[in-house]
Amino acid sequence: MRSHHDMGGLPAGTVEIKEHDYAHWEKRVDALMVLLSAPERRMLRVDELRRNIEGLGPDAYETMSYYERWIAAITKTLLERGVLSSDELGRKIEAVRAREKIP
Amino acid sequence: MSEADALAPRFRPGDPVRVRRADPPGHLRTPWYIRGRSGVIERLCGAYANPEELAFNRPGYPRQPLYRVRFRQPELWPDYSGAASDTVEVEIYQHWLEPGIKP
Amino acid sequence: MSAPTDRHEHHDHDHPHRHPPRADSDDRLGYYQLMEIAVRELLTEKGIITQEDVRRAIETMDARTPAHGALIVARAWVDSAYKARLLRDADTAIGEVGVAQGAYKLIVVENTQHLHNLVVCTLCSCYPRFVLGLPPDWYKSRAYRSRAVREPRAVLREFGTIVPDDVEVRVHDSTADMRYLVLPERPGGTSGMSEAALAELVTRDSMIGVARARDPA
Numbered sequence: 001m002r003s004h005h006d007m008g009g010l011p012a013g014t015v016e017i018k019e020h021d022y023a024h025w026e027k028r029v030d031a032l033m034v035l036l037s038a039p040e041r042r043m044l045r046v047d048e049l050r051r052n053i054e055g056l057g058p059d060a061y062e063t064m065s066y067y068e069r070w071i072a073a074i075t076k077t078l079l080e081r082g083v084l085s086s087d088e089l090g091r092k093i094e095a096v097r098a099r100e101k102i103p
Numbered sequence: 104m105s106e107a108d109a110l111a112p113r114f115r116p117g118d119p120v121r122v123r124r125a126d127p128p129g130h131l132r133t134p135w136y137i138r139g140r141s142g143v144i145e146r147l148c149g150a151y152a153n154p155e156e157l158a159f160n161r162p163g164y165p166r167q168p169l170y171r172v173r174f175r176q177p178e179l180w181p182d183y184s185g186a187a188s189d190t191v192e193v194e195i196y197q198h199w200l201e202p203g204i205k206p
Numbered sequence: 207m208s209a210p211t212d213r214h215e216h217h218d219h220d221h222p223h224r225h226p227p228r229a230d231s232d233d234r235l236g237y238y239q240l241m242e243i244a245v246r247e248l249l250t251e252k253g254i255i256t257q258e259d260v261r262r263a264i265e266t267m268d269a270r271t272p273a274h275g276a277l278i279v280a281r282a283w284v285d286s287a288y289k290a291r292l293l294r295d296a297d298t299a300i301g302e303v304g305v306a307q308g309a310y311k312l313i314v315v316e317n318t319q320h321l322h323n324l325v326v327c328t329l330c331s332c333y334p335r336f337v338l339g340l341p342p343d344w345y346k347s348r349a350y351r352s353r354a355v356r357e358p359r360a361v362l363r364e365f366g367t368i369v370p371d372d373v374e375v376r377v378h379d380s381t382a383d384m385r386y387l388v389l390p391e392r393p394g395g396t397s398g399m400s401e402a403a404l405a406e407l408v409t410r411d412s413m414i415g416v417a418r419a420r421d422p423a
Contacts, residue, residue: 003135006328007328007329008134008135008136008326008328008351008352008379009355013349015344015361020343027267028242028260029242030340031260032246034263035259050158050330051129051130051158051159054130066346071238074245075241075245078245084245084249092248093244102240136355169382184357184359186359186375189374189375189376189377190375190377191355191376191377193379194379195381
């Protein structure tokens with residue numbers, strides 16, 4: 001069965017010829033990917049990230065932006081590798097939420 | 104990593120090949136639109152660790168020969184509306200290729 | 207994909223003016239932006255990365271622009287021996303104009319009067335970042351990834367590029383470890399121009415293959 005990310009040849013609409021200037025948080029996600037996959041760390045491989053992006057499911061392409069998919073995949077990969085735990089991620093996200101006063 | 108870690112190339116530029124019509128789960132880099140299709144080896148790119156294995160944090164050895172394979176567009180798409188000479192070239196790992204029939 | 211508040215069309219990047227990144231709007235931090243902050247802070251606390259690492263990585267990323275690719279193309283236009291080296295072994299040849307090799311092997315494909323090349327990654331968004339910088343949104347879009355291999359001439363028309371039927375359109379699907387740079391045809395009326403002036407005509411879109419290089423003014 002064709003996986004949802006394997007799009008070559010599928011019908012689609014016209015190409016929306018647009019681009020946006022990358023937001024700083026998006027560049028930080030990209031930086032994380034580059035830093036973590038660098039030879040001196042090897043904490044993840046681009047192939048693991050791709051697998052985890054594919055694993056987000058077909059809806060992810062409609063509901064998440066490109067870098068949202070990347071940070072979700074980076075986090076999942078770090079969880080798999082045992083670099084981060086769900087517990088510490090959960091606590092840190094709540095701490096950031098409180099600090100930034102986000103309900 | 105020494106050259107001994109790579110599988111020997113089976114194909115040379117100009118050889119007709121066919122992409123295997125397999126459909127396994129996992130992280131694959133052989134696009135759906137060329138599965139089962141016939142093309143010609145354009146060049147050997149070198150030997151690289153298998154991304155299907157790298158995606159699960161396995162080393163992906165022995166390294167697989169990677170080829171660029173040229174396909175003729177009218178043969179890929181039933182109602183191709185471009186020029187008869189149009190082509191697509193795709194990078195494909197050796198384990199996805201079998202010998203094709205000389206046209 | 208969120209829209210910037212002030213957007214202007216970029217059909218080509220013919221001069222490397224930089225846009226300031228959109229400021230993060232802290233009052234609308236989404237879940238994934240929170241995740242990015244959390245991951246970065248945890249990794250920093252564990253000593254895996256430093257803030258300086260992140261800053262430098264972004265600086266390196268920002269320094270890579272299509273101007274690098276344009277230098278390579280302009281040199282190939284004026285020096286046929288260089289062009290031959292570039293087509294044979296791009297990773298080494300780009301060093302001759304001061305462009306650093308990337309993590310992936312570069313293949314340069316040449317447009318001629320008989321051949322027009324177009325690059326896509328149908329499976330994700332592989333792009334020759336080390337010579338072109340970050341890719342435009344449209345390159346990563348469903349429509350481009352689906353249709354570039356299936357109906358390249360229609361896609362090219364949407365970019366305003368018409369390729370006659372006696373010219374082969376060759377699409378390169380960047381599925382594995384290679385990255386591709388299109389060497390566009392040198393425009394007419396450019397003889398005697400300096401390399402620097404020629405580089406100004408080489409647009410990012412012409413190096414992806416959706417457009418031709420600009421004509422001289």
